[in-house]
Amino acid sequence: MKHYGRELQQTADGTYTLFIPEIDEHYHSVNGAITEANHVYIKEALLHRLYKGASLVIKDKEIIKVLEVGFGTGLNAFLTLINAIENNIRIEYVTLELYPLSQDIISKINYGAFVDERYSGLYMKLHESEWDKPVEIDKNFILTKKNIDLKDFISDPVFDVVYFDAFAPDKQPEMWNDEIYKKIVDSMAENGVMTTYCAKGVVRRGFRDAGLTMERIPGPPGKREMIRGSKI
Numbered sequence: 001m002k003h004y005g006r007e008l009q010q011t012a013d014g015t016y017t018l019f020i021p022e023i024d025e026h027y028h029s030v031n032g033a034i035t036e037a038n039h040v041y042i043k044e045a046l047l048h049r050l051y052k053g054a055s056l057v058i059k060d061k062e063i064i065k066v067l068e069v070g071f072g073t074g075l076n077a078f079l080t081l082i083n084a085i086e087n088n089i090r091i092e093y094v095t096l097e098l099y100p101l102s103q104d105i106i107s108k109i110n111y112g113a114f115v116d117e118r119y120s121g122l123y124m125k126l127h128e129s130e131w132d133k134p135v136e137i138d139k140n141f142i143l144t145k146k147n148i149d150l151k152d153f154i155s156d157p158v159f160d161v162v163y164f165d166a167f168a169p170d171k172q173p174e175m176w177n178d179e180i181y182k183k184i185v186d187s188m189a190e191n192g193v194m195t196t197y198c199a200k201g202v203v204r205r206g207f208r209d210a211g212l213t214m215e216r217i218p219g220p221p222g223k224r225e226m227i228r229g230s231k232i
């Protein structure tokens with residue numbers, strides 16, 4: 001996968017994604033990259049964990065820990081950073097990526113151009129930060145990008161929110177099996193929430209058997225359903 005070419009493609013909401021022809025796979029939904037990320041990860045995972053209705057359910061000064069599987073273009077990290085600033089929440093964000101993208105691709109995809117201009121410059125800041133150490137991108141957001149294989153990641157149960165954003169099971173089956181589901185669940189704190197765009201029954205049952213309470217919920221445009229798991 002490392003040496004595969006990646007093509008820039010525009011999606012239905014005007015934002016771009018990457019396509020890998022060799023495995024016929026996109027990094028995001030062609031029905032809207034930012035729209036999908038905002039729905040699957042921000043609304044249904046991060047904000048679901050932070051709020052009950054209009055009330056914030058986290059303690060004063062609590063630091064929310066987010067784990068992402070697959071940093072890729074950094075879109076989920078970028079939207080999480082913007083939400084941390086706007087909600088004045090402190091987030092420690094750990095993201096795993098085995099195949100980091102080149103700066104050339106990142107500057108072409110430039111999600112900074114699609115958000116409020118107060119935040120535009122932060123997109124490149126995420127990408128220019130060093131790997132494998134915590135970096136303060138903003139006082140509300142500490143980023144650790146780990147250049148490792150998910151298979152080698154081991155964590156204590158500390159994460160409040162997990163974005164499981166691997167390539168699809170038929171394209172990268174080694175990211176979707178019982179060992180991986182257990183690894184994810186073991187990394188989650190009590191009341192932790194995990195979402196993924198993939199709604200397959202076998203995935204839902206896999207996370208359920210690993211210990212999460214699973215829900216099927218409406219997906220982003222073009223996708224009827226997605227799944228969310230909670231560690232109750």
Ligand SMILES: C[S@@+](CC[C@H](N)C(=O)[O-])C[C@H]1O[C@@H](n2cnc3c(N)ncnc32)[C@H](O)[C@@H]1O
Binds near residue numbers: 076166
């Ligand atoms: C669907 S894309 C993620 C999209 C990303 N969240 C974004 O917003 O651009 C899946 C990502 O998982 C990464 N990946 C693939 N195999 C991996 C592995 N074994 N460990 C960690 N990351 C991996 C890919 O390189 C790719 O960046």
